[in-house]
Amino acid sequence: MRALSALIAGLIFGLGLTISGMINPAKIIAFLDVAGGWDPSLLVVMASALAVSFAGYRVALAREKPLFEQRFQLPGKTAIDRPLLVGSALFGAGWGLSGLCPGPAITAAALGDHEIYVFLAALLGGMLLKDGLRPGAPAAGRPA
Amino acid sequence: MEITSFTPLSAAIGGALIGLAAVLLMALNGRIAGISGILAGIMAPLRGEGRADFSWCLAFIGGLVLAPLLAGLFRGEAIQISTPHPLWMMALGGVLVGYGTRLGSGCTSGHGVCGIARLSKRSLAATAMFMTTAIVTVFIVNQLLGF
Numbered sequence: 001m002r003a004l005s006a007l008i009a010g011l012i013f014g015l016g017l018t019i020s021g022m023i024n025p026a027k028i029i030a031f032l033d034v035a036g037g038w039d040p041s042l043l044v045v046m047a048s049a050l051a052v053s054f055a056g057y058r059v060a061l062a063r064e065k066p067l068f069e070q071r072f073q074l075p076g077k078t079a080i081d082r083p084l085l086v087g088s089a090l091f092g093a094g095w096g097l098s099g100l101c102p103g104p105a106i107t108a109a110a111l112g113d114h115e116i117y118v119f120l121a122a123l124l125g126g127m128l129l130k131d132g133l134r135p136g137a138p139a140a141g142r143p144a
Numbered sequence: 145m146e147i148t149s150f151t152p153l154s155a156a157i158g159g160a161l162i163g164l165a166a167v168l169l170m171a172l173n174g175r176i177a178g179i180s181g182i183l184a185g186i187m188a189p190l191r192g193e194g195r196a197d198f199s200w201c202l203a204f205i206g207g208l209v210l211a212p213l214l215a216g217l218f219r220g221e222a223i224q225i226s227t228p229h230p231l232w233m234m235a236l237g238g239v240l241v242g243y244g245t246r247l248g249s250g251c252t253s254g255h256g257v258c259g260i261a262r263l264s265k266r267s268l269a270a271t272a273m274f275m276t277t278a279i280v281t282v283f284i285v286n287q288l289l290g291f
Contacts, residue, residue, distance in 0.1 A: 010207020020158025087248020126242020
């Protein structure tokens with residue numbers, strides 16, 4: 001059941017990215033190019049997504065546990081530390097260079113553009129560079 | 145530089161769907177819809193962390209990949225995208241996004257949507273940081289270097 005619900009959530013998420021145009025690197029870069037022909041669409045996408053998720057989380061998290069799992073798994077860290085800021089700064093630079101972040105890149109994979117595959121291969125390489133191939137290593141952080 | 149036009153209606157509808165998907169994943173599976181984390185969940189066996197999250201993470205990614213195909217069917221034509229920056233920037237960008245989202249524990253979805261929706265100060269700080277460096281990067285690349 002939890003794989004099916006994840007599939008449906010992923011499908012809806014991907015439809016949202018597709019319909020809003022966020023899988024198009026040109027549209028992301030046009031948003032980030034505030035001194036050029038600025039396209040504020042991403043701001044509307046975020047505002048709309050936040051309005052729905054803020055309200056929906058209130059309802060969902062008011063329950064004792066999720067429907068198909070025993071407990072909610074929420075990030076426990078609260079400190080604004082160096083890895084958070086350095087990591088986010090590097091991510092932003094990469095986002096600006098490519099016009100892609102992980103969700104849109106994966107969603108756009110089905111469209112067959114080779115630039116997307118180059119990005120995805122580099123993305124996985126960058127993740128491995130951080131997390132490493134370490135069988136038996138301690139957990140390196142939760143999905144966030 | 146390619147000009148894309150402001151599309152507020154499709155942006156609002158698409159954004160609402162993204163929010164809905166995040167709420168569903170929380171209500172049903174109790175998980176944050178953070179794509180970099182979900183991708184890392186698929187790669188967890190490579191890190192020796194077991195396969196506990198493997199199947200649902202793979203299913204979510206499968207849903208993402210199917211989405212534009214489904215949308216294309218309904219629209220009756222394939223979805224078009226374009227990549228304005230050269231290929232080496234896509235490759236360098238990919239490495240930075242991969243490394244940075246793991247170091248910073250999240251990306252646009254996990255911090256920018258789910259984290260801020262939970263009023264997490266960490267996510268707010270992360271989002272302010274990646275928005276700033278992304279805008280500065282594009283300013284340098286597009287305005288100063290003229291790509």
